[in-house]
Amino acid sequence: MTTDNAMPLRSAALLAAIAFNDEGLVPAIAQQHDSGEVLMLAWMNREAIEETLASGAACYWSRSRGRLWRKGETSGQTQRLVDIRVDCDGDVVLLLVDQTGVACHTGRRSCFFRALRGNALETIAEPLVAPSALYGED
Amino acid sequence: MTTDNAMPLRSAALLAAIAFNDEGLVPAIAQQHDSGEVLMLAWMNREAIEETLASGAACYWSRSRGRLWRKGETSGQTQRLVDIRVDCDGDVVLLLVDQTGVACHTGRRSCFFRALRGNALETIAEPLVAPSALYGED
Numbered sequence: 001m002t003t004d005n006a007m008p009l010r011s012a013a014l015l016a017a018i019a020f021n022d023e024g025l026v027p028a029i030a031q032q033h034d035s036g037e038v039l040m041l042a043w044m045n046r047e048a049i050e051e052t053l054a055s056g057a058a059c060y061w062s063r064s065r066g067r068l069w070r071k072g073e074t075s076g077q078t079q080r081l082v083d084i085r086v087d088c089d090g091d092v093v094l095l096l097v098d099q100t101g102v103a104c105h106t107g108r109r110s111c112f113f114r115a116l117r118g119n120a121l122e123t124i125a126e127p128l129v130a131p132s133a134l135y136g137e138d
Numbered sequence: 139m140t141t142d143n144a145m146p147l148r149s150a151a152l153l154a155a156i157a158f159n160d161e162g163l164v165p166a167i168a169q170q171h172d173s174g175e176v177l178m179l180a181w182m183n184r185e186a187i188e189e190t191l192a193s194g195a196a197c198y199w200s201r202s203r204g205r206l207w208r209k210g211e212t213s214g215q216t217q218r219l220v221d222i223r224v225d226c227d228g229d230v231v232l233l234l235v236d237q238t239g240v241a242c243h244t245g246r247r248s249c250f251f252r253a254l255r256g257n258a259l260e261t262i263a264e265p266l267v268a269p270s271a272l273y274g275e276d
Contacts, residue, residue: 009257017252017259027165029176036174038167041230053254086259087249088242092179094250104226111225112232114155116191119147121155121224 011050019090020045025061026093030103033082033096039103040111042069044093056081058095075134077101107131149188157228158183163199164231168241171220171234177241178249180207182231194219196233213272215239245269 020026025043032039042060044052048068051059055070058079062069072078079097086093104111107127114121158164163181170177180198182190186206189197193208196217200207210216217235224231242249245265252259 010254013258014254027179029167029179031174031176036169038169038176038232040225041165041167083253085250085253085262087178088244088246088251089249092249094176106226108226111227111230112223113226115221115223116148116152120151124223 011053014053014084014086015046015049017086017090018049018093021091025063026091028058028060028093028095030058030079030095030097030099032099034098037110038112039079039097039099039109042071049093052081052084052095058097072100074136075101075105077103077134079103102128102134105131105134107134149191152191152222152224153184153187155224155228156187156231159229163201164229166196166198166231166233168196168217168233168235168237170237172236175248176250177217177235177237177247180209187231190219190222190233196235210238212274213239213243215241215272217241240266240272243269243272245272 018026024045027041028044029041030039043063045061048059048061051068058071058081060069060071078100081095082098083096084093102109107129108125109128113123113125115124156164162183165179166182167179168177181201183199186197186199189206196209196219198207198209216238219233220236221234222231240247245267246263247266251261251263253262
């Protein structure tokens with residue numbers, strides 16, 4: 001095997017195990033590899049998975065924008081890929097990543113910052129960075 | 139507020155924050171509350187969320203069977219609800235649970251037991267329980 005073949009073989013092994021949905025997508029959970037914190041869930045298509053393996057940084061498929069979403073391309077808040085796992089049915093992917101800065105567009109570390117407390121949803125984490133600092137707005 | 143009203147108010151607060159998809163479902167990540175291990179991802183509809191809050195044990199919507207799936211009803215491998223969180227867009231739910239036994243129907247603790255190693259998917263966790271012991275088969 002040559003170096004040129006290594007990456008396609010690698011992505012082929014993973015892609016063969018994934019059961020994409022009717023839209024060609026699979027949900028991908030991003031978890032901080034050392035703390036175990038669940039950072040976010042996004043969607044990947046075949047191309048996003050290939051790109052993630054090739055670059056070593058998480059790349060998703062943006063359903064709202066209809067294009068590849070290289071996480072952190074604008075904000076700098078990239079996710080270095082540490083490990084990638086598939087569930088028993090092949091219809092969910094788990095990315096263990098090393099998150100630079102924050103995962104959430106609100107400036108919070110994790111997107112899961114609202115929790116049910118009594119009869120109300122409460123915000124349990126504050127932004128670590130202002131969204132304006134992430135996206136260059138005033 | 140009376141005790142009778144408490145649970146509907148509680149689920150109403152959560153349900154109001156959730157953006158269900160066209161099929162009336164939302165993906166739900168189950169994470170072991172203390173170890174941080176991601177156990178599985180399943181789907182919930184409004185009724186599954188109400189049932190989960192009412193019973194204190196995770197209840198999902200089985201897409202394959204087209205009915206509520208009270209996790210562990212057959213196998214005994216229940217998930218006690220510890221906390222429930224919603225992401226920034228309201229389209230993913232995170233359940234922090236206390237998993238009895240194993241989450242995966244293969245008898246493994248987590249459904250994410252296959253990881254990409256080099257050019258192959260490798261099994262990184264063995265069953266802790268035989269599936270036959272979970273589902274009463276021979």
